[in-house]
Amino acid sequence: MLFLVSTQWNEVWIARTFVLSNTTDMQTKQTISIIGSTGNMGSAIAKSLAKGNYRLLLCAGKQNSADALAKEIQDNNPTAEVEAIDCSYNASWEADIIIAAIPFGIEKEIAGKISEVANQKIVISIANPLNTSYDGLLTASDTSAAEELQKLLPNSKVIKAFNTTFAADFSQPVIDGKQADSFIAGNDLEALETVSELVATAGFNPVIAGDLSVSRTLEQMQLLLITLNMKNSYNWLAGWKLLHN
Ligand SMILES: NC(=O)c1ccc[n+]([C@@H]2O[C@H](COP(=O)([O-])OP(=O)(O)OC[C@H]3O[C@@H](n4cnc5c(N)ncnc54)[C@H](OP(=O)(O)O)[C@@H]3O)[C@@H](O)[C@H]2O)c1
Secondary structure, eight states: OEEEEEEEETTEEEEEEEEHHHHHHHSOOEEEEEETTTSHHHHHHHHHHTTSSEEEEEEOSSHHHHHHHHHHHHHHOTTOEEEEOOTTHHHHHTOSEEEEOSOGGGHHHHHHHHTTTTTTSEEEEOOOOBOTTSSSBSSOTTOOHHHHHHHHSTTSEEEEOSTTSOGGGGGOOEETTEEOEEEEEESOHHHHHHHHHHHHHTTOEEEEEESGGGHHHHHHHHHHHHHHHHHHTOTTOOOBOOOOO
């Protein structure tokens, strides 16, 4: 499969061509820890990625829920490599990639637990820092949940991904005949490529949108989508699609 993705940041356009299938075949299996794996998003991501060439470590607040999810995924995908593991330090020390599928409000607590073992690793921020009435963000306009996580994990490669898709989209990433886009932002080019492959494995069209500060826009986009979803009753099966020629 050939993807041509154009990325723009620091006023430089970089055209990147990924030959995803070939590189994936040659890669050794990456280990992904999903913190918050039993939640709406964590479980949807885990089930999607179980189809890919990954080893999954599932972690959640309640260990028995993570155990049950690991069994469900294994039963449905006999070749999947998946295990429930004690949160969150243990689930992260052997991971290549850590997905923080947790509410924004506990990211500080979780970052404190994993900071030592997340050094130089990709940490995916999926959070939308919504207020309790879902009509605004808790973050100031000059920052984002992803940038705040990067401050808490200065030696990690924080990448924004999966925040512009609803959990319901994962079982049906093709909506109204179009594959939903999933926007990605971050400062490390190699990490952006790695996360693009992960997003494609989950069934979405990866779009690298820019550096980590673009997360401010991506988090606002999801706030808008949530507002429209509630107003128009999209049933949480909605997403973004960038049209271009
Ligand atoms: N829902 C969506 O459609 C959607 C879309 C895009 C982005 N997001 C973002 O995704 C994130 C998760 O949302 P969600 O809807 O999946 O939330 P959720 O259903 O409430 O799931 C939260 C997960 O975090 C775990 N958790 C809570 N406290 C924990 C702790 N101290 N240590 C480890 N795990 C802990 C929970 O496990 P226990 O239940 O066992 O405590 C659960 O697995 C949020 O930041 C949200 O903004 C959500």
